[in-house]
Amino acid sequence: MKPRFISTRIPVLIGLLFLCACNGQTKNSAGDYVYKQGDPNGIGKWYMGREIAHVMGFQGMNWLERPEREEEENTAILLKNMNIKPTDIIADIGAGSGYHVFKMAPMTKRGTIYAVDIQDEMLEALRAKREARNIENIKIIKGSEKSVNLPVNSVDKVLMVDVYHEFNYPKEMIASIKNALKPKGKLFLIEYRGEDRTVPIKELHKMTEAQAVKEMKAAGLTLQRNDANLPWQHCMVFSKE
Known part of the structure; x- marks a missing residue:
């Protein structure tokens, strides 16, 4: 029973970890700044809706x-x-x-x-x-x-x-x-x-x-x-x- 219990939850855990990782890449914020992918000429850091340039x-x-x-x-x-x-x-x-x-x-x-x-x-x-x-x-x-x-x-x-x-x-x-x-x-x-x-x-x-x-x-x-x-x-x- 124990192996079956663990196996049923592994996909769920993996899914949750994947979701957290994705959110970290696109929406992670630290105070006033947001980090997400953007323009190649930017640093991937945003302030008040504006991406900061290199x-x-x-x-x-x-x-x-x-x-x-x-x-x-x-x-x-x-x-x-x-x-x-x-x-x-x-x-x-x-x-x-x-x-x-x-x-x-x-x-x-x-x-x-x-x-x-x-x-x-x-x-x-x-x-x-x-x-x-x-x-x-x-x-x-x-x-x-x-x-x-x-x-x-x-x-x-x-x-x-x-x-x-x-x-x-x-x-x-x-x-x-x-x-x-x-x-x-x-x-x-x-x-x-x-x-x-x-x-x-x-x-x-x-x-x-x-x-x-x-x-x-x-x-x-x-x-x-x-x-x-x-x-x-x-x-x-x-x-x-």
Whole structure:
């Protein structure tokens, strides 16, 4: 009788284990994040209905510094949108090799630019450029996947260019950024327009305004405006107020 009892339940147990394994692959969640298969350009991790994209590594540094970037992104207009003042303290999160950092530094001669990145190779490139150009108002900060590692209420403006969609922990990162912003600080979120299929960028490396607003609102940030004067990107301005 004992062998027959065990044998009748083995298929049931196997079925239950298979069901649990399948659910783990498609619906397993840890707090605010869901893990499931998705786009090949994504990491299989989802936040508020959006799959997080793979990080562009330091190997793409030359692409960040490409000559046609100004024409494609119109950085000069972006910097005008930021209304940068000589005394501003600005953090460029995901600064990479410093494409925007070294444009903003001369505009903030009595202020500071924090160049924040998590990749050592990017940080080394930033240091080399800073030394070669003898610029004193750039501070290089190594961030982590969950923190920008900046002091509380320390920055007037935060700039994130085509990087937020790659954060492994967007909720924690935005909380850290909000913590670093001064009470009336502004977050400039620059992302390729997800609503526009003509923008020649992979879908997971774009964001819609609606998705960005949803995620920022959850963090306690309010959209003040979205400057529609860049060729391919949103220029969304969020406030702590």
